Amino acid sequence: MSRLRTNRIVDSAFRYVGIAATFFGLVVLAVFLLNILQQGLGRIDGDFLTSLPSRRASRAGILTAWTGTAWILFLTALISIPLGVAAGIYLEEYGKKNRLARIIEINIANLAGVPSIIYGLLGLELFVRAMRMGSSLLAGACTLSLLILPVIIVATREAIKAVPNTLREASYGMGATRWQTIWYQVLPAASGGILTGVILALSRAIGETAPLIVIGALAYVPFVARSPLDEFTVLPMQIFNWISRPQEAFLVNGAAAIIILLAITFCMNGIAVYLRNRWQKKINW
């Protein structure tokens, strides 16, 4: 009988262990975030956002870093969205059964597991050196586009898969061609899902540091980039540079820049989750 009781106690005790484990990561993250806010919030002001980097911590700002991040976001979106969505459409609507599509599918799964720093090595040899882009914004955006392409393709395919066949058949029945059906029916119906995936992928891109270090993005850029061929820095690079220094004042700068980066990341993730929920609710095929 006592064995039975122990079993019952273990059973109900696990419930609490489970809750504790589930919240452990979140509590740790909350501690981290509070710590960051405490350290960095006081440092953020108008000057911090509009100042160039400086050797003196108290005068250094993140103007070049956040404009660089904005540039990278814009260029990466410009390159990766058309390519990713087009590839997703091809795999889902055209090449479902052929062998090429199968190979591409396995290949995409493999690419998704390649460490981001390896993409940096590819970008360094291909974009920076072979295509002579130098360590420019364009080279960075191309590298990051290749990195997030698998994410966008998978999201596009999932969204297109969710569009019911009746929609396509109705369109064909009206005499529309394959492309007309895709462009006027399938894509609009799938746009919510695609957009969600795209935003999540872009939010990952602007948080990346390692591949940009490898392609030679600089930590110290004393001017705001004016064209895609300019050298650049981004928020994560600036943060890495500041927190690698021993002085306390630079750590505070790092914390302040982290707050800005996290605000952007969480905003993008929030928008994506909101879109996903709305899209799932609205569509009741």
Added chain:
Amino acid sequence: MKKSSERWIERALALSALITILTTVGIIWVLVSESWNFFKEVSIIAFLTDTEWTPLFANKHYGILPLLSGTVLTTLIAILTALPLGVVIAVYLSEYANPKFRKAIKPALEILAAVPTVVYGFFALTVVTPFLQSFIPGLGTFNALSAGIVMGIMIIPLISSLSEDALFAVPKSLREASYGMGATRFQTAFRVVVPAASSGILVSVILAVSRAIGETMVVAIAAGQQPNLTFDPRQAVETITTYIVQVSLGDVQHDSLEYRTIFAAGITLFLFTFALNHISFRLKRRYQEQYE
């Protein structure tokens, strides 16, 4: 007229899809060609057996072992942190929690994976290391332990969500049979459901290992940049990824042997993650076939 434009569109779309293949080809080509030049000057036996890695010093040694040990050590610590937590979370969410709670908590856990890794590096350096130093004597400012633990926290959602999917896929009849024998929920979960889902859990762990091996910023910031052939978690170590970052930050001449070391390190990293991803892919296909 119409028909030909349709064909052109299809070709353009196929070309976009082909870019993913070209990416893979490009990665392999870049890594192999630059490493080829590297191994013309450094013998592969020295690369694999020399116990020192000092390409940037006067007395040059090109042994990958210290970088490998650093990578293995931080990855091991990360998995030891993430595996128990991830599996307990998965079992709790799949077997105990009510569906409403599960639905609310899953996106929250995903936040852990959405935070940029450079931020985790900052946490490891400024929060976790000082905290660990308060009760672990001899823990350096840069150490494998703190970086590994933080990396572990980062990959919890990877293990928990994939493992939960695997647990969820176990047929209900198995659970009912177990309850019918008088087993408690705990016994059913750990003696019936977890073993039945073991290959799926294994897949999640392998993917987590692959992720931890390739992780860069946390270790570059918090684990130090000294190639150190040790398995003492209190010491500073350098991982393969950190070495690539270290060289990229300095000004190394293109087409020099130092420059090529990052590709030799890169191909080592690539082979490991590729093998792990391939194993997980095959495992997944096998257990998915089993249930269908």
